[in-house]
Amino acid sequence: MKNPTETPVWQHGADLVVAQLEAQGVKQVFGIPGAKIDKVFDSLVDSTIQTIPVRHEANAAFMAAAVGRLTGNAGVALVTSGPGCSNLITGMATATSEGDPVVALGGAVKRADSAKQVHQSMDTVSMFRPITKFAAEVTDSNALAEVLSNAFRYAEHGRGGGSFVSLPQDIVDQPAKGYPLLCKGHVVLGSAPDSAIDEVAKHIASAKNPVLLLGLMASQTANSDALHRLLASSHIPVTSTYQAAGAVRQEHFSRFAGRVGLFNNQAGDRLLRQADLIITIGYSPVEYEPAMWNSGNATLVHIDVLPADTDNCYLPDVELVGDIASTLDKLADKITAPLQLSEQAASVLQDRQQQRQLLSLQGQSLNQFALHPLRIVRAMQDIINSDVTLTVDMGSFHIWIARYLYSFRARQIMISNGQQTMGVALPWAIGAWLVDPSRKVVSVSGDGGFLQSSMELETAVRLGANILHIIWVDEAYNMVAMQEEKKYHRVSGVKFGPVDFKVYAEAFGAAGFSVNSAAELEPTLRKAMDVQGPAVVAVPVDYADNPMLMGQLHLSQIL
Template identity: 85%
Template sequence: MKNPTETPVWQHGADLLVAQLETLGVNHVFGIPGAKIDKVFDSLLDSRIQIIPVRHEANAAFMAAAVGRLTGRAGVALVTSGPGCSNLVTGMATATTEGDPVVALGGAVKRADSAKLVHQSMDTVAMFRPVTKFAVEVTEGCALTEVVSNAFRHAEQGRGGGAFISLPQDIVDNPVSGLPILPKHPVLLGAAPDSAIETVAGYIGRAKNPVLLLGLMASQCENSAAIRRLLTKSHIPVTSTYQAAGAVGQEHFPYFAGRIGLFNNQAGDRLLRQADLIITIGYSPVEYEPAMWNSGGATLVHIDVQPAEIDNSYLPDTELVGDISATLDKLTARISSPLTLSSESAAILEDRHKQRHLLSVQGQKLSQFALHPLRIVRAMQDIINSDVTLTVDMGSFHIWIARYLYSFRARQIMISNGQQTMGVALPWAIGAWLVDPSRKVVSVSGDGGFLQSSMELETAVRLKANILHIIWVDQAYNMVAMQEEKKYQRVSGVNFGAVDFKLYASAFGAAGFAVESAELLEPTLRKAMDTQGPALVAIPVDYADNPLLMGQLHLDQIL
């Protein structure tokens, strides 16, 4: 350019788009090219951004979601028009429900063709609007940077979620003038008003059986640290949804009643039923519906970055809306002395800790083959140390893991309970590994869920990702099966055939392992864990005790 004050002209809109992504600090773009969007892929070659070609568009969104959840900065998916976009919908719905910031860029036909019945013409903005926080089409090249900047702001601010941008082919192919918009500092919230915090401090001072219920936003690192400071001073009993795994530190385990979700029968549920004060922190009803845990007899406090989503069973008496960690620290400062546990709360917590000890001591003695879920959880606990990230798919195993596998690092575990989407674990693991290649990532699925995204094993091999994927094998959609059996006393549409997963892994170039007897479980897991690069281990599981998950399960019924 001759004059530095002149607005530069870019040969292609795609070049300005990529420059904007670079300015926003994007490191990876996950996607699949096509004719309507291939100029963006071409422009990416001249940038510092790494292109990660995937094998299905939904998995691009899952990988981007892992980046978003673990960094707080939106991951990016890039797909072509028509089915490229429609394949992305499940991934974006999952990201929005789970609070994961993702920006999806979808190709579209030329603007002149948008009202015609032409190849891959589709109203993708209307399709994405219900499952994202922000969905627009760029209608003028000069608006490219504005739209992209706003998409990132919507995806990242408050409770995260998906944002979608439709990019007509002529917008990305034709010349455009403009400058990348420099990123602004994140919008910082202050603490909730002092008067409201004072009110909640009064509730705590008068309560006999207060309980903290932690949700997804509680597991953000700064919020988790503030919760730990609150627990140190208050000794208030605490439970969490599956998505808040790792928010509570090991030093506060005496007050932790475990995780709750899906079925109302856990120690945390019992605490909530007898509570006179319930304080939710970073919680959304999509994580565990309020009717399952809120009897309406307790004073209810909502602490979050946004006002409560009102539900007939979720009508807070007081809302502390603002920066969660700052609000909690102000609340902590107003607590004068630790809570003296009621006998009811103390008994629930003591029983929970006895069950954990029972599993630790006795779990390895479950010697039947195929293996009991608790035997596998017990073996997994030994390999999931604080340096390992764990991603968990959807299925019966997800309940056993959520209830009985412990984590004490914020966001160490990625687990779904919003859309309960199958197939997320492996693509999540790839995204998590790219965020921090120094950490081993373990992902877990059933044989049903694995085959919904198993094509990404090739992506993991191509990237040399240090990932171990564990498959619980039972040749059925067993989480569905146990619910059908309870409702109808028979099952329908849940059984499928066997796969040689060890051979399957080898066909992709990954290391394959299979557990062939109970006594080989631990040594096989350790060998697979020690493998550098992608590895897969198949473990036959016996789900005969699954019906107990739906009742008042106490581990001495099994161990």
């Protein structure tokens, strides 16, 4: 215990804020300054932390979320008061629903002015409390380190999410006392109880049609490694939500039924319907609503770092709560013999393999222009090797990608399905590149989603980020259009005008490309991949087959 008389005095509270960020191991801060928070930005100049100005506050949260998802350590957004904070809300709500650890620091008016109608006065803590795991205002400068440390603990522990700390101007401008609190690392859980693991092992031994349903937490590297060992000993068929992309390694792919989400019509859905035992691993209902896949006819096992939320359609018979990797390893040790596939499960998996081979062999033959989504997916598969990270925006293109583009590296693909937020792909890509600048990052969006965050092209150019952004161009909010057409047999509010994205990208200083024929697709993508720095490729897409996504689509109907 340090002698209180030796407690250091900081000239400004902002200096202690920055010292605490350094103690947490923060490498970058994303944000936009303003009068109520500019002292923190000033203190950052003398720190080891890279300050990255962005062009919109929501994108600061998205970039921080990518850092959080890929490292497990909370990314940090720093914004000013009033609209600076309110602009963060979409980004923070997305981070929390996606399980991405983010700490957001927002400026606020002086405490003496908080109840007055003054410039940029806003009760931001009340705004953020419903969409974060932790929200608080620092009311005493001596508590700065404590509040910030707790914000990181809440954001990073268990299933990740957002934390918000309000920093009144007088708190950061005036002197403060205190030590930065050293980060002792993440709290490590033990495995689930042995008795519960034994019970699940018995269920597996007696099951005829068991299925693993993987969620976001299953794609953490340690959990994916343990999953590999469980699959090697058990041979249980597996499916996953979109967020668990990459959790299953290639050697287990013959028993992988693909990803499920949004519409209940995939191979994985068929396995779930006929299952007598469903084991979810690192799954949250926000990823794929239980009412869509759980008939209630199977024994349900929940393996996660948190107990299951009560849901009429998600009431586990057994819960294994604890460190996921340790629990899976203990469970794997209990497996005495690999599963012999039932005829029904074998049929589903064989059909899924045939569809994958069909796309691989014949996808390039889809020569219409504008291009069929499967042609673009097939071309993207060729450029996204194990060393490339992929970030995916929201739109009907993301369904085609989630279903038909494969990945064998944990956290290789970032897909939003919690809030289904448009505009995430480009800022996610910038954050992902900062985590590991040695990896090329490919981001993809529709033309609607791209223009919601495309101002960050300037940020990417300024940083020299090695990013290729692919835009699927159709001049419409097509995922909405697809659903409106099905429900109302007409569309409303989904059409917008054309943009010359090649010229647009070049105006920011990025390399711009456009695909003008089917034959140009693959060579243009390869040329754009060779660019060392930000590049944008616009690809016209024909979504005429989108309605098939909502039915029992088989690729033999198209290829």
